[in-house]
Amino acid sequence: MANVVIIGAQWGDEGKGKVVDIYTEHAQQVVRYQGGNNAGHTLVVGDETIVLHLIPSGILHPGKRCIIGNGVVLDPKIFLGEIEGLKKRGYMQDDSQLVVDSNLHVIMPWHKAIDLAREKHADRKIGTTGRGIGPTYEDKVGRRGIRMSDLVKPQVFRRKLKEILPEKNFLLENFFGEAPLDEEQIFAEYSGYAQQIEKYIGCCSRSLNKAIEEGANLLFEGAQGTLLDIDHGTYPYVTSSSTCIGGVCTGSGVAARHINSVIGITKAYCTRVGGGPFPTELDWETPGTVGYHLSTVGAEKGVTTGRSRRCGWFDAALLKRSAQVNGLSGLCITKLDVLDGLKELKICVGYELDGEQTDILPMGADDISRCVPIYETM
Numbered sequence: 001m002a003n004v005v006i007i008g009a010q011w012g013d014e015g016k017g018k019v020v021d022i023y024t025e026h027a028q029q030v031v032r033y034q035g036g037n038n039a040g041h042t043l044v045v046g047d048e049t050i051v052l053h054l055i056p057s058g059i060l061h062p063g064k065r066c067i068i069g070n071g072v073v074l075d076p077k078i079f080l081g082e083i084e085g086l087k088k089r090g091y092m093q094d095d096s097q098l099v100v101d102s103n104l105h106v107i108m109p110w111h112k113a114i115d116l117a118r119e120k121h122a123d124r125k126i127g128t129t130g131r132g133i134g135p136t137y138e139d140k141v142g143r144r145g146i147r148m149s150d151l152v153k154p155q156v157f158r159r160k161l162k163e164i165l166p167e168k169n170f171l172l173e174n175f176f177g178e179a180p181l182d183e184e185q186i187f188a189e190y191s192g193y194a195q196q197i198e199k200y201i202g203c204c205s206r207s208l209n210k211a212i213e214e215g216a217n218l219l220f221e222g223a224q225g226t227l228l229d230i231d232h233g234t235y236p237y238v239t240s241s242s243t244c245i246g247g248v249c250t251g252s253g254v255a256a257r258h259i260n261s262v263i264g265i266t267k268a269y270c271t272r273v274g275g276g277p278f279p280t281e282l283d284w285e286t287p288g289t290v291g292y293h294l295s296t297v298g299a300e301k302g303v304t305t306g307r308s309r310r311c312g313w314f315d316a317a318l319l320k321r322s323a324q325v326n327g328l329s330g331l332c333i334t335k336l337d338v339l340d341g342l343k344e345l346k347i348c349v350g351y352e353l354d355g356e357q358t359d360i361l362p363m364g365a366d367d368i369s370r371c372v373p374i375y376e377t378m
Contacts, residue, residue: 006019012228016222024219032069032221041053043057056068072101074105074106076193095200105145110164110181133241154191161187265331266333273309279368284308314345314348316347347375357374
């Protein structure tokens with residue numbers, strides 16, 4: 001198998017969890033390299049349905065080592081809740097099965113508060129999950145974030161808290177009109193989380209590269225999808241991390257030359273959650289329509305937010321963009337059975353944009369919003 005990357009080739013929710021679970025049987029380590037608990041993987045084990053937001057789905061396989069890389073942003077409360085839920089179901093009985101990188105950034109209460117406040121007051125809604133993902137990545141890039149290695153050192157955590165919180169409270173109170181956050185309460189709560197998480201912390205880049213030297217097979221598990229990439233997606237209606245192939249290297253510390261294959265996951269139709277352009281979108285709310293069929297038969301509800309997913313025809317021009325950006329070496333198409341019962345199928349093979357035709361999705365929400373799909377009918 002060597003080292004394989006699983007990447008969403010649309011706007012996420014393509015069914016990556018199922019494919020990751022299959023590949024996990026042949027891997028020794030499974031790596032999550034970007035995103036946070038704004039994503040979810042649904043796995044069905046016998047009669048059980050298990051939803052994971054942060055911990056790689058390889059955790060359901062005894063003996064598989066699971067890595068949460070430096071490119072992930074982590075909410076300690078959600079993380080510990082996932083561990084508790086897994087252990088109650090009989091999984092993850094060995095704590096050494098899970099490693100959290102010391103350099104990943106921690107989602108703090110102000111990140112969630114600012115995330116929700118911005119969406120509440122915005123004229124143009126992005127469709128954020130409100131989990132604080134974007135503001136955490138902002139602080140990471142702005143060099144004012146709190147990393148896991150800071151959280152587990154009380155003196156460092158206290159110093160950073162004193163430096164950061166006054167600015168965040170000023171923004172919450174004076175710009176958004178929201179209540180300020182309490183320093184002592186945050187320090188006590190998150191110091192408690194740190195004590196519980198400390199045993200999982202390690203240097204993931206070092207351990208992954210050592211595993212490669214020893215001939216181990218690695219599986220890299222992406223969250224969201226290519227068209228939500230901060231650089232290559234439908235900006236600004238995107239997530240805040242690199243969901244494409246480049247995010248694997250920056251989010252894990254593994255060099256590109258060690259990646260042997262990139263498998264794109266796509267549905268037999270398209271969906272997306274939240275705002276943003278969607279060229280092949282159908283009416284998915286009216287009973288009796290094709291879009292309603294896709295929505296109901298496909299059970300298109302977000303596992304993280306519970307929001308209904310917008311539905312539309314399969315978009316080959318979008319997939320061409322994903323294949324180009326990621327250098328896909330393989331493709332898995334999911335949910336073909338959802339198309340059963342439809343008398344006619346349409347596939348978008350390109351667009352008309354400003355009087356010209358193109359067979360590949362352009363970049364940027366403004367251009368994409370003006371695209372008129374060109375369909376072939378089957």
